[in-house]
Amino acid sequence: MSNLAATGGYARDDAEVGSRRLAVGKTTRSRNAGRVQDRLIDELIGISRGVIADGVVDENEAIFIAQWIENHREIAVKWPVNVLYVRLVEMLKDGILSEDEQQELLETLRDLTGESALYQEPNRPTTLPLDKPAPSIDFSGKTFCLTGRFVFGSKFDCEETITEMGGDVVQMPGQETDYLVIGELCSPDWIHTTFGRSIEKGVELKQLGHPIAIVSEEHWVNSLAMG
Template sequence: RQELLELLRDLIGGEPAAGKTINFASALPLTQPAPDIVFAGKTFCFTGTFAFGQRKDCHAAVARLGGTPQDKVTTRLDYLVIGSLGNEDWMHSTFGRKIQQALDFNAKGRGIAIVSEDAWAQAQCAAE
């Protein structure tokens, strides 16, 4: 048990405060209010680390529901999904290229929805 506890502490970057969990994606620029997530005919890109599984698993779930997974943020993107495990660097520096690209496109009026993994996973479960 001690070995597992040490591994988990290493994975989350230390020990969370009592009663708290670490969610690096929580302070990110998510679209507010959270949009309804539609899969059919929509494009999705993923960034960060996902509790749902590997990125290929997220892509497969989108494709199964009629959406199109993309590896890059483009002007044709509908949703950028941020993994709930995020990236520790986001707490201390920039958000990362995909998030910044989506923000830049949105500043030009594109309207890419930036959503959390939790919102995406709930919509995915509801759609199946």
């Protein structure tokens, strides 16, 4: 009897070890996939910087970028590549890239690469994920997540202001977050920073149907005056 019990115990132990190994394997594969996606996004950013170096994006360059994304489907649905890809498909569906579309694509690529910092003051983050039109902001009983650096002041100052207005603050956006506020100051390499990860999480929540609003610091500050 004791031998059978012992055998059963070994079986359970083996099953637990197998489960742990499976979990570790899944985690490792997930991390590796994430690294591959990051490298591909970096490669796309490099390609985009080369394209916009002369301040012009022509039809052939637009087609090249669209085909490159098509050939790397693993990031075609990942923000911010998905935003760029949708716009490219829309622009190229009639076979002509108009002058207005060329200018819009140039600005979009500048946003993607951080090169828009050269044309803006202060050094603004990409505007790609912001809600348009910007929604009204309520403070009382609402949950905010702040990401990036703020002209308004330190993150502590911003959090204290929200608390005084009756709101709550969390460090990362989640299902209960009402507003993700993006600071006006960032560096051109924001996309793989904690700042960029927070924005990516906010976009994912929106895509899953959660009613999180993504707004700029400027809109948030204007709402403070109205609140």
